[in-house]
Amino acid sequence: MLSYTLPAVLIVSVVITVALLVFRKRNLRYLQYFQQEEYENGRFLNWYLENRAWDKVASPLVLIPLLAAFFFKDWLMLLLVIIIEGILLFLVFAEEDPLKAGKLTLKMTDRVKRIHRLATMFYIVAYAVLTVLAYYGAGGVETNFLVAILVIQILLLQSTPLWLLASNAALDPYEKSLQENFANQARAVLKEIDPTVIGITGSYGKTSTKILLKDIIGAVYPTFSTPGSVNTYMGVTRKIREEMKPEHKFAVIEMGAYYEGSIKRMCSLTPPRCGIVTTVGLAHLERFGSQETIYRAKSELAQAIPEDGVLVVNGDNAYTRKMAREFPKKTTLLYGLDSDSSELDARMFDINYGEEGTSFKVSFRGEVHEGFTRLLGRPMLENVLGAFTMACAVGVPPEVALAVIRNAKPEPNRLELQRGHIGILAHTNGTPPQDGNIIRLNDAYNSNPVGFGAALEVLAQIPGGRKILVTPGMIELGEMQFKENKECARNAASVCDFVLVIGDTNSEALLEGLKEGGLAEDGYRRFSEMKEALYFLATEYCRSGDVVLIENDLPDLYEGVVKF
């Protein structure tokens, strides 16, 4: 046995105890992000590097006793270690609680608990091994031992994510078998209840189409559907196990394509009799490589439908039309808004945007029906028509489908139309807003070029006074961002009487586009924040009858600063 003094032994105990406590807290905090990255080691690692999420609090602090160890002795050193480690512990425990803080809090699922436990075990073993090595390696020289112990603490503090990754990798086979078990239970439930499964996939519009279709069929037959945008193998598995009931006659399943084969896998879970493919677009192009691959991934749904099943596709999209030709079923239906296409089975026309919503006509199976919806914009109408077509194909009377469509409410912030007093634009803190009523088109959620264009089309058509656009432009468009923003702004110039450009992110592109589009100098104005712009509109600019389009909002840019 090597002999170390009592203070040294106490110092080691304090350091190890603190290291374990800090690990617990930090591991849970990393787990919060690990969960958001869907337990994928690669994605987590990317997040870690991009956000430089290594420890920047504890390690520098430990450097103090580490340097001091060369000079101080015994009790004085112990005192210093207790003070520093105490501060460290305090700082780390004052960090945000992953179970409560953040937009997406950490959910303590069984899986999280397993990963956390195993990572803790790894950490303790690693700590024990290194401590023993230091004990003997220092050869009884106390300074060496203390320095080694403190270096180990820094190293292991920084290694927290490593154990998370190792634990996750080690548990992977177990998780997979567990998941397959759950999936098989879901398969058994599905087989027992045997509803007609309708799969929905596409680059855009899956969730909206699913919600509409569920409501339409649900008006006639009890219908199961996954809530929100749940569209993964495990998400659907879980919902089937928890929520599918014997009375369900139909099941509407959203199928997300994450890689080639993912829809095929989903179809093995929920074998579809019918399917809708909304669009084959460019979403997630970087993940798939080419549009051809995206096409193949989506066509897995069409392939999984039996010959006597129903395939409904968007007839306005070249790729989905091709899919219908390549994998025809007994009932293959094309829907679309383009008036010049003669191959369409369901066609929407005479579309008019009014101050209450959209009126339209649908021709289907030789009959023309009149309809109305509070939903606005071409992409949304495509979803409406897709859901209508499928519902009619499985036996819902068209008038019932149109009645449900009339009741459908827009989702908040997705081209949502609100009529009201000018005061609805902003809280004006006592300053009286202008008097009169306006129409507000709120499209604040995640804008993209197609959505922007559709919103402008609605703004142009809707009857009203001056047309006003408020936008910070679009983000996450990679190298296309400048061009796309400029293009949208140029379009806007021909529609709008006044444009309010928010922030700096896209202002250059937007202003260039507006000028090119021929908007006069006094036709636009810059604001640093959305709030300011809306305040200006409410208190100074707006008059009764104006129509205000709020296109995109970017609060997320300023949130989510990661601190460790």
Added chain:
Amino acid sequence: MTNSERKRIAVLFGGRSVEHEISIITGLQLIEAMDTVSLEPVPVYITTDGRWYTGNELLRRDFYKGLPGCLSSLKEVVLMPIPGKGGLSVLSEKKKGLMPEIFGAREPDLIPVDVYIPAFHGSYGEDGCVQGLFEMADVAYVGCNVLSASMGMNKYHCKMFLKSHDIPVLPAVLIDKEEMDPASGGGLKAVKERILSTPGLESFPLFLKPASLGSSIGLGKARNDGELDAAIIEAFKYDSALIVEPCLDEKMEINISVMEGDGPAPRASVVEIPVAEEGGELTYEDKYIRGGGKKSGSLSQGMAGLTRIIDPADLDPKYKELAREFGLKIFKLLGCSGTARIDLMLDLKGDQLYFNEINTLPGSMAYYLWAKSDPVVLYTDMISHIIGRAELRCRTKRALERKIGFKALFKQ
């Protein structure tokens, strides 16, 4: 008064109804207003899937943000339909006892309760269902009995019954969801035909409501054929029967609250005129969200937060008097107890007051009307009063002769 002398009052709220959330507000308001010197509240929350929980955490509004995970910190309870037990049995899986085979399973713990207050709105709580359970368990409970609660819940039957007692009502038709089934020759077209051929409902606009719901959920106004389709579908989303009424052009809603008195004669409050945000019908938002809950941070006050004019000075006193008269009569005719809010409709063109609907468990127990009445009845006193009445009713009922012995089975 010591703890053990206080009467234990179980306040039940939540429940399997679309008005679940509003019921939570009513329940919590009621508990806050309770005279805690003589009464000890026992909050009982019933989840949307019908499980009963109790615990003091329920008194915090924040608590409900954590649903359903936070339920694990509560005790799950149930009211057994067994006379004589009186209280709530604790259903806790952990309490099975050591080796139940040998020692016998432990009796579940009992949380004693003296009086039950159902603070539900809508299905299973306001419609006689939970009242039936109270009757089975032979416990004292506040408010209507099974018959008056279920009559009050069904808009159509209530109207037809009152009509037969000369209370004026608007024409109406009741449609069952089965009539939508194509298999039996029904469908949207057939339903529409039946509605439009009902006397008094031949022309638009029409008003459609689920037959047994309150709270403006599933309501629809139809100005044309397309809107009628939509309104039918919307109402059937929430109920298996709907009622159609004509939609008066110029009308005014007049509400009044009626409460049981000390003897057989009930008392009536002042009247109110609820005001919708943009004119027209009251929406769910008007009733429950706009009042207080719009700004984040402030608490929604449920029905008590509605924009309304209480005891409007410019309303012709003859209508006030007529509303009072109708209210008292209707309360008696339906055999109500506790507090009810009766919604009347004044046709401004025809100068005629109609019965519209009754809420036998009104939002916020309509306390805001009594606070402005003459004499003023404070919420605290109102609660104590209706609890006292509930106990009296229960004693009277328990004294009835029930057992006449076995005679028929063993005839000699």
